[in-house]
Amino acid sequence: MDSNIKTITAEPGSWLELGANFDGKGTNFAIFSAHAERVELCLFDPSGKTEIARVELPEYTHEIWHGYLPGIKPGQLYGYRVHGPFDPENGHRFNPNKLLVDPYARELVGQFDWNDAHFAYDIYHDDKDLTFDERDSAPFTPKCRVIDPSSFDWSADKRPSISWPSTILYETHVKGFSQLNPGIPSELRGTFEGMGHKATVDYIKNLGITSVELMPVHEFPDDQHLLDKGLHNFWGYNTIGFFAPASRYYGPQGIQGFRDMVRAFHDAGIEVILDVVYNHTAEGNELGPTLSFKGIDNFSYYRTLPDNHRYYINDTGTGNTVNTSHPRVLQMIMDSLRYWVEHMHVDGFRFDLGTILGREPEGFDQRGGFFDVITQCPILSRVKLIGEPWDIGPGGYQVGGFPPGWAEWNDKYRDTTREYWKGDNNTAPDFAARLLGSGDIYDLRGRRPWSSVNFIAAHDGFTLNDLVSYNEKHNDANGEDNNDGHNDNRSYNYGAEGPTEDEGINAVRERQKRNFLATLFLSHGTPMLLAGDEFGRSQMGNNNGYCQDSEISWVQWEGLPETNEALRNFTTHLIKLRQTQPIFRRENWRDGMEVNWFNAGGGYQQPEHWLEGTTLGLHLGRRDLEGQKGIWSDVLMLFNPFDGQVPFKIPPLNKGKWILEMTTADPSIRGQEIDQDEDFDLEGRSLAVFRRG
Template sequence: MDAQVNTYSIEAGSWHRLGAHPDKDGVNFALFSAHAERVELCLFDDSGKIEIARLTLPEYTNEIWHGFVPGLKPGQLYGYRVHGAFRPEDGHRFNANKLLVDPYARELVGDVAWSKDHFGYIMDSEEKDLSFSETDSAAVMPKCRVVDTGSYDWKGDRSPIIPWSKTIFYETHVKGFTKLNPAIPENLRGTFEGMGHKAVVDYIRSMGITSVELLPIHFFPDDSMLIDKGLHNFWGYNTLGFFSPANRYYGPNGRDGFRDMVRALHDGGIEVILDVVYNHTAEGNEMGPTLSFKGIDNFSYYRTIPDNHRYYINDTGTGNTVNTSHPRVLQMVTDSLRYWVEEMHVDGFRFDLGTILGREPEGFDQRGGFFDAVTQDPVLSKVKLVGEPWDIGPGGYQVGGFPPGWAEWNDKYRDTVRDYWKDTDNTAPDFAARFFGSGDLYDQRGRRPWASVNFICAHDGFTLNDLVSYNEKHNEANGEDNKDGHSDNRSYNYGAEGPTEDETIIAVRERQKRNFLATLLLSHGTPMVLAGDEFGRSQMGNNNGYCQDSEISWVHWEDLPPSAEELRDFTRRLIALRNAQPLLHRDNWRDGMVIEWVNAGGGPQLPEHWADGGGTTIGALVSRADLEEQDGIWSKMLVIFNPHDGPVPFVLPEGGWRLMLTTDDPTLEDEAVEGGQAYEMTGRSLCLFIPA
């Protein structure tokens, strides 16, 4: 790397705010490291290629290295070199030959241009990670940029603050959702500005969606092994900068494009939820690169094996685990979260492998430091918090185990509903619990029905279309011999693998899509729709699109079959019903709601009926007396389900009924039906009635 001599002074500065913070006189730099011996601040020219100064941070207070450089302004590029012991066996991997990213950097410029220079050891050495690399990494590292975070005009932006009981999540990807959308100007496709474009906002609002959940937008590098295959990290679960937006999604307005997007979605009444990855970083295990945390204070930032600190605890399955038991690491996570709420105006977070954040040295703890910190935090406790309640470590499966105030991805819901609509024996009892909010998991400690985030499909796995079109995964394009991705998908193709022209198969598939969407949007809990499922988007059987920054993962908007618009209209109807009717968006387990399960013979569902493994055709009478006098509001409804492949006569309760919705005919609405006699249910269908 070229060097240029410049004269800069550096003063003591302050340790109170970590990161780089400008004021009218200069910039204050502060970096946590409990075990470093010296920290150097490297300043770069605007190209990021020429180092113009190297300054030793002069003060060390409470394990924070700090200094103030007069005359520096926002826009300055920088990085760190951290000196200390290189003793991997003791958990220390300091190597000042490696330029390091500031964990608190508000913006990163450039990318990780993979090279052997990124590694703190000599890659072909017999000593492996115990060897010491003397090559410099500055030329192949992104640079941090000093940012004036208060310079953006939010124009009065405010969060929509959607009540939990009215929330409908829509999981999507900034690039994947916009790249092929013809309604977006071409130069904005794949960018934050594209995601905030009026065409996108209007579409999401037209569906009745309340909250967009974006796959990771924190800065992340592409994995070197993917680049070697000509692939890219599409999903982004490999964070390097917890405060920095991913510059791969920048449009004309750069970093401000993210805030433009948030403001546009808020103007449309739509919340922005970020999928965040605080459980691990992009530095991998002991054989991984030294990009930031590993070179700043490996022993503090990561959990290491207690009796051999050379190696990392790998409860994430990615090579390392962030050590949120350390107060400064915990502070970094909570500071990052507050930053995205206060400075970037996001409305909540979904925590990837969230169990990790509740781990202490002895295991998962509902009262662990992270949960306690968030619960008492005056900012974070008021936003939406959703945990993915599992990891691969001991005791890692914690569905129902998160503390009050949190919602959770409920994979029991996903698996049970998939099995039920395949007409798997013995699924009716569990289906009944999942449909009405999984009270067996969440009706405790004052938690509400919304704590169960219900989903059929997510980014990880089959799309809804592929769930009913493929028996097996088809991930050949990922370059791993189809060995990656889940094999247990609980899917069924109904007679042909993949696309078919068989009208009978197509009809069943379309009805099953409607069954899944109707079940999801009529269930108690918080529904999450995978973007594109509302019109039958396909990934051609690929159930692990993590590396497919391609048309496999991008949402296609053009040349769709007529069934796509029919399914989209049906989904809009479902969402409109859910939004309008309190019986469908339950807020409280103690609301006086009465639920009575009935069988196809017209009588109550008795224990012997539940015990009948093949007795999966069931119905539920739902009522709330306090709603009886409210105009346009249902106080009673009947939902009946038939997962069998053939018709079933279902005796309706006495009285007149109005059939408001059936998955057998997506256009049928408000048809009079007489009670006290058998209603012929089509095979694989759901019907919703209200009293006449």
């Protein structure tokens, strides 16, 4: 140890609250490690470059190392050095030469300046991770900062508390959405403050969105292999700090900018949902760097192979898997979630590779510890919980397998809807189920239609525009010879790959975008719109923009064709239709709704009809809505995914007439009355909506 570093003696303190907690007079430090032999707290000067003191935590209670330092106030920078066995084959990777990030750090200062010293072993040795490295990683590692969450003033904040049936999700990215927005001051673009700026909030509010779902905003580093190629981790699915906002999105107000953003959305009646990554960390596999968890207690924090603890179970595809079966690791996740709800006022979470969180040693278990704890928590059980119900482990595909109270990304909706509008054969039965909320998947155990999060496009894959403009992915800019990203996109370019001046091709593409959007917002379930799809944003055929912190991934706001504005107006109309008409946002499978399917001849759809063609008619009726002013009690939707016109015989009504509300063939046409048994010429590749008048 440097002779200039002071040695300070700490008081015993408390083990009850993990992290660095200021009590008004000093700070209590507590960190979990079941296998450490000694823990040193390192204090740094305000620059973070000079270690000024080293404190050995004096007490060890219930596997918690802890100590109290009087006079240590918010703003103090710190890190940990943890002593213990370096025995990779038995799962232990302690190395006190590595400065470690506190798992409970609420703010990090600086970025990882990648260096060989970050590795706990000699990377040039033949045995690699079985060796021991003595270089100090502190100069290249961000420092933790003590903060006082109790100082946050939320007195005027009012949570929107949007009901699930009324929810409309909008998946977006803090920087990607704000970086090129001319309505945001240049110094705020790409920041939390830019995301919370009036120009952003007003746009999203005017669109009709109720809940913004932000891609990862927990602290994460850029991967070295990406930096070597001049790229960056844009998406952020590589967490290293589960309590700390990503400082790369800080504006002039720093961490306060995040809270100001949340308050701005709340003032507009919009919820903030965070996409969170608790399934793995940025430390990678056995050859990855030692940044935090790996050096604090590798064997507890990660799942290792039962017969060789040197290696990690890799159900995530990222090198490691967080061990949610360990009670202290599970506690960390719960404490993190509660922190973001209680102290940062977010309204819910979308869990990346959520199956991992329900995975016990024997496999996925919807009655596993994570689900049990979160269901019983009086704080977390009341916020929105959305699972990405798959991982790459055994039995990892769990669409419909999450417990009651959860919503799930429903990729069956995405895939079936894409196939149907592409005109694939034999898709009508599945399309019908997806349109009605996927009751074949979610109508059990008291789950509701909103459990199905319906989406056409998300951050991972083609945008809506590219879905109808490209047959193949075009990911060359990612530097992986176009080998990354999905190959099964269920897309179609209608005659030209990418942008074209062919008016016929462009016309059918615009119509298909309207078909997808209309299907999304008129389906039962919870709609999720990818930011920019409302006006046809393109990523130029790149379906894996994870490393593109560039104009490929940033939302373009200027120089757009008129068709983009028309599509945005169409989307706004659809959202308003959904918001004002309860028949489109079903709350309960047992609400008495009448559901009737018809064929183009006007008769009821019989079993043999379902595989004969995919042109469909759907009547929805709610007798309990009759007589309510401005509320529709009956709607008729017609679907034709083929390129030819179909004469559709309109089924009769007991009273009244069918009035055309919308057709994707020409959104300007509406108000046409259709008599009973009259044919309606349903244009090719179009959807029509009628209401009873």
